[in-house]
Amino acid sequence: MGVVLEVQDLKKRYGSLEALKGVSFKVEEGEIFGLIGPNGAGKTTTLRIIATLLTPTDGRVTFLGYDLKKHPEKFREHISYLPEEAGAYRNMKGIDYLNFMARFYARDEAQVKEYVERAERICGLGERLKDKVGTYSKGMTRKLLLARALMTKPALAILDEPTSGLDVINSLEVREMIKGFTKEGVSVLLSSHNMLEVEFLSDRVALIDRGLILDSGTPQGLKEKYQASNLEIVFRSAVR
Amino acid sequence: MKNFTHLLVKEIKELLNKQLIISLAFILIIFNFIGNVTKSEMKKAMAKQKVAVLDLDRSPVSRNLIGALNAANFIIEEKSGDKNKVVDEIRHSSLDLLVVIPEGFGEKATKFQPVEVETYSFLRGVSLAGRSKSEVVRMLLNSTNEYLSNEFLKAKIPEVDPKLLKAPIKNREYVIIKDKQAEGSSALVIGAMTAQNFILPVILMMIIMYSAQMVITAIAMEKQNKTLETLLTVPISRTSIVMAKMLAAALVGLISAAIYILGFRKAFSFSEGDIGQALSGVAPLLKQLGLTINTQGYVLFGISLFLTILCALALATILGVLAEDYRTAQSLSFPLIFLVMVPYFISLFADINSMSLPAKLLVLAIPFSHPFFAMTNIMFGHLNMVYLGIVYNFLFVAVLLYWTTKIFSTDRVLTMKLKWGKKKVVL
Numbered sequence: 001m002g003v004v005l006e007v008q009d010l011k012k013r014y015g016s017l018e019a020l021k022g023v024s025f026k027v028e029e030g031e032i033f034g035l036i037g038p039n040g041a042g043k044t045t046t047l048r049i050i051a052t053l054l055t056p057t058d059g060r061v062t063f064l065g066y067d068l069k070k071h072p073e074k075f076r077e078h079i080s081y082l083p084e085e086a087g088a089y090r091n092m093k094g095i096d097y098l099n100f101m102a103r104f105y106a107r108d109e110a111q112v113k114e115y116v117e118r119a120e121r122i123c124g125l126g127e128r129l130k131d132k133v134g135t136y137s138k139g140m141t142r143k144l145l146l147a148r149a150l151m152t153k154p155a156l157a158i159l160d161e162p163t164s165g166l167d168v169i170n171s172l173e174v175r176e177m178i179k180g181f182t183k184e185g186v187s188v189l190l191s192s193h194n195m196l197e198v199e200f201l202s203d204r205v206a207l208i209d210r211g212l213i214l215d216s217g218t219p220q221g222l223k224e225k226y227q228a229s230n231l232e233i234v235f236r237s238a239v240r
Numbered sequence: 241m242k243n244f245t246h247l248l249v250k251e252i253k254e255l256l257n258k259q260l261i262i263s264l265a266f267i268l269i270i271f272n273f274i275g276n277v278t279k280s281e282m283k284k285a286m287a288k289q290k291v292a293v294l295d296l297d298r299s300p301v302s303r304n305l306i307g308a309l310n311a312a313n314f315i316i317e318e319k320s321g322d323k324n325k326v327v328d329e330i331r332h333s334s335l336d337l338l339v340v341i342p343e344g345f346g347e348k349a350t351k352f353q354p355v356e357v358e359t360y361s362f363l364r365g366v367s368l369a370g371r372s373k374s375e376v377v378r379m380l381l382n383s384t385n386e387y388l389s390n391e392f393l394k395a396k397i398p399e400v401d402p403k404l405l406k407a408p409i410k411n412r413e414y415v416i417i418k419d420k421q422a423e424g425s426s427a428l429v430i431g432a433m434t435a436q437n438f439i440l441p442v443i444l445m446m447i448i449m450y451s452a453q454m455v456i457t458a459i460a461m462e463k464q465n466k467t468l469e470t471l472l473t474v475p476i477s478r479t480s481i482v483m484a485k486m487l488a489a490a491l492v493g494l495i496s497a498a499i500y501i502l503g504f505r506k507a508f509s510f511s512e513g514d515i516g517q518a519l520s521g522v523a524p525l526l527k528q529l530g531l532t533i534n535t536q537g538y539v540l541f542g543i544s545l546f547l548t549i550l551c552a553l554a555l556a557t558i559l560g561v562l563a564e565d566y567r568t569a570q571s572l573s574f575p576l577i578f579l580v581m582v583p584y585f586i587s588l589f590a591d592i593n594s595m596s597l598p599a600k601l602l603v604l605a606i607p608f609s610h611p612f613f614a615m616t617n618i619m620f621g622h623l624n625m626v627y628l629g630i631v632y633n634f635l636f637v638a639v640l641l642y643w644t645t646k647i648f649s650t651d652r653v654l655t656m657k658l659k660w661g662k663k664k665v666v667l
Contacts, residue, residue: 014655051473054651073475081473087466089250091257103246104474145470 002029004156004187005050010059012045012211019045021211022059027156027189032182034202035191036231042211043191044084047160050189051081064155077105080149084161087141090134094125094144097133098151105152115151122177123147139170146174150181157181159190163197175201195231205231207238214238243476244484251488254461255454256495264499271503278507292338294319294326299346305357305384309339327360336362349388357381415529418621422528432522433531433619439501444545444611445584446500451493451549452556452576458485459560460569469654478648486553530621537618540626544611547633551607552576554640561647561656583609593622604629607636 005027012020020042027033035043048054050061052072061068063075088097095116102115120129123143133141142162149157162178163171178201182188192198198205199219206216215222215238219231226237291314295302310316319326323340330338340358348355359381393402415426462468471481526532533541556576563569586592586603592613595603603609610629617625647653 048469048654053469053472053654073477076473076475079473081470083466083469085466086470089254089467090465091254100246100250101470101474104243104476148470 003027004029004064005189006060006062007046007050008060008062010046010049010061011057012042012049012054013057019211020049020056020059023208023211023213025206025213025216027187028204029187030182030185031203032178032188032190032201034198034205035189035208036193036195036198036205036235037191037208038193041208043193043208044160046208047081047158047189047191050075050156051079051158052076053081078155079158080152080154080156081158082145082149082160082162084164086145088133088144088148091132093132094123094129094136095120097144098129098148101148102151118153119147119151122150122181124173139166139173142166142170142174143177146177150177150186153184153186156187156189159188161192162190163192163194171197195235199231207235209235209239243474244480247476247481247484248488251458251484252491255458255488255492260492260496264496268499268503268506271507274507288315289337290315290317290335292317292319292326292330292335294321294323294338294340296323296343297341297345297347301346301349301388302341305341308384308387330360330362336364338362352392415525417529417531420528420530422525424522424525428522429525429529429531432526433616439505440615441584441587441612442504443497443501444548445580446497447493447545447549448552448580448608449577450496450500451490452552453573454493454496455485455489455553455556456560456563456569456573456576457566458489459557460563460566463563464565472648472653478653479645482557482644482648486550486557489556490549490553531619533615533618540618540623540630541611541614543630544614544626544633547630547637548608548611550637551633551640552580554637554644557644558640558647561653579606580608582606583612587612587616604632607633 003026007026008024010020010023011018023042023046025033025035035046037043045054049056050063050068052068052075056068064078066074068075088094089100092100098116098119099112102112102119106112106115123129123146125140125143128136128140129144133144136144142165146159146162149159159178163174166174175197178188178190188201190198190201202219204216204218205222207214207222214235215225217225222231222234223229226234228234228237291309293306293309293316295306295318306316306318317335319329319338326340327338330336338360340360342356342358345355345357359378389406390402393400393405397405412423413425414421414423415429459468462471472478556573559572559576560569563572583603583606586595586609592600592603592609610626610633614626614629617623647656
C-alpha cells in the first residue's frame with residue numbers, strides 16, 4: 001500500500017496561540033486513519049490545513065506527491081472534506097444539492113449521474129431526497145453530507161467528527177457507511193473525540209493533544225503497548 | 241469556466257428565491273395601487289369643479305367675475321340669501337368651495353377703492369383635489385385683479401399701455417455656460433435639468449444598495465448555513481467564488497432595482513412622455529448652451545457607474561465575510577447605505593461644486609459619489625472631474641478586489657470577525 005498523505009512537522013499559530021506544534025503522520029491507501037484527542041487538541045486545525053482551508057505556519061503536507069503550498073488545487077480535486085458543523089443549502093432539494101456538488105468534480109453529465117446515484121445509495125434517504133434540505137433532521141443532513149463527501153470516490157475523504165451531535169442509531173448507520181465505503185479503495189482521515197468510535201472505525205490512529213502527536217499505531221498495537229483495554233485508557237496513559 | 245458558470249447559476253437561484261419574487265411582485269402591486277389612487281385624485285382635481293357663488297353685489301363687475309369663473313374650469317352653482325345660511329347649507333352638502341362677492345364690490349372697484357371677495361373652503365380631507373381647487377380660485381382672482389387693473393388704467397390713461405405702466409422695466413435674460421450663451425431664463429434651465437436628472441439618483445441609489453445588500457446576504461447565508469467551508473474546498477478557484485457571488489448579486493440587484501424603478505414610475509407617473517413634454521420647450525435652449533450629452537458622455541457615465549457598482553460589491557463582499565449570520569449582515573449593510581445616501585441627498589439638494597473644499601473632498605472620497613455628479617459634470621464640461629472620479633474609483637476597485645480575493649485565499653475568510661465589544665477587526 002502506498003502513502004496517500006504525508007504530514008511533516010506541521011505547525012500553526014493564531015497570533016500568540018500555538019495550535020499545532022509539529023504534527024507528523026502518514027495516511028496509506030485504502031486505510032481509515034483516526035486522529036483522536038480532546039477538544040482543542042488541534043484535530044480540526046490539522047484537517048482544515050489538509051483541506052486547504054487554512055495555511056500552515058510551518059511544515060510540509062504532501063498528497064499524492066503534490067505539495068500543499070504549491071498545488072492546493074490538486075488537493076481540492078482529489079480530496080473531499082466534511083466539516084464538523086457542515087450544512088447544506090436549505091432551499092435546495094437533497095437531490096439538487098448532490099447534483100450541484102457533483103458537477104464540480106464530474107467531467108461530463110454521465111459522471112454527474114454516476115456520482116449522484118452512488119450518493120443516493122450511500123445516504124439511503126430514498127424519496128426524502130426530493131424534499132428541501134431545510135426539512136431534514138440533523139441525522140438526515142449528516143447522511144446527505146457524508147454521501148456528498150464520498151460519492152466522487154475521492155483519493156482521501158477527510159471527516160471531522162462525522163457522528164457529532166447524532167443519536168445512537170444515526171451514529172451507528174454513519175459509522176457503517178464509512179466502514180463500508182473504504183472497501184472501494186477510498187482512504188479516510190477522520191477525527192473524533194469519541195475514542196471508542198475511532199477504535200471501531202480506524203485501521204491506525206494517532207493520539208493528539210495540545211498540538212502534538214503523542215503516539216500512533218493500530219488500535220490493537222496501542223492497547224498492547226499501554227496494556228489498556230480501550231483507547232480511552234491508552235490516551236490517558238499517553239498524556240501522563 | 242464550467243465551474244464558475246455552475247456556481248453563478250446556483251448563486252442567482254439562491255438570491256432570486258420565492259420570497260424575493262413575492263416581495264418584488266408585492267412592491268409592484270403596491271406602487272401600482274398608489275399610482276392609480278394618485279392618478280384618480282389628479283383626474284378629480286383636473287375635472288370641472290363645482291363652486292358655490294353668493295353674489296351679494298349683482299353689479300356688472302361682479303357678473304363679469306362670475307363669467308370669468310364660469311369660463312375657467314368651474315361649474316358655478318349660484319346661491320342667494322343670507323351669507324350665514326348659505327355657509328350652513330354648504331357645510332351639509334357635497335360642495336366644498338364658496339366664493340362670496342360682497343355688496344358694493346362693483347361700486348368700490350370702479351371708484352378704485354380696495355375691494356375684497358371672501359372664499360370659504362370646506363375641508364373634508366387633505367386630498368390633492370381639494371388643495372388644487374382653492375389654488376385655482378386664487379389664481380383666477382389674480383387674473384381678475386390683473387384684468388380689472390388693466391381696464392381701470394385704460395380708462396384713466398387711454399394713451400399708455402397698462403402693461404408698460406405696471407412693469408416699465410423688461411428683463412431680457414441670458415444664460416452663459418463656459419463659452420456658450422443663449423437667451424433664456426436660468427431658472428428654466430435649472431428646472432429643466434433637475435426634471436431631466438430627477439430619476440437618475442434614485443436609480444443609482446437603488447442599484448448600489450441592492451447589489452451590495454445581495455452580496456452581503458449571500459456570503460452571510462453561506463456562513464449561517466455552514467456551507468462556506470465546504471464550498472471553499474471544492475475544485476474552483478477562490479477568485480471564481482468571489483466573482484460568481486459578486487456577479488450574481490449585481491444581476492439580481494439590477495433586476496430588483498429595475499422593478500423598484502418601474503413601480504416608482506407607476507406610482508408617481510414619471511414617464512419618458514411626461515419628462516419629454518416638460519422639456520420640449522426648453523430643449524432648444526439646452527442645445528444652444530451645449531447641455532446635451534453625446535456618445536462620449538454616455539460612455540464616461542457608464543464607466544463611472546460600472547466602477548462604482550464594483551466598488552460597492554467588493555466592499556460588501558468584505559463586510560459579508562465579517563458577518564456571521566443574516567442578522568449581522570443586515571446591520572453591516574447600514575454603513576454602506578449611509579455612504580450611498582450622502583451623495584444621493586447632495587445631488588438632489590445641493591451643488592457639489594459650490595461646497596467648501598474640505599466638504600467637497602469628503603464627499604468625493606466616497607467612491608459612490610462620482611456617478612451621482614458625473615452627468616451634471618459632463619453637461620457642464622467639467623470633464624476633468626469625471627476623469628478624476630473614474631481614476632479614483634478604478635484604484636479603489638483594484639485595491640478592494642485585490643484585498644477581497646486575498647481574504648478569500650487565506651485563513652481570513654474563516655477567521656475574520658467583527659468584535660463589537662472591542663470595536664476592532666480580528667484578522
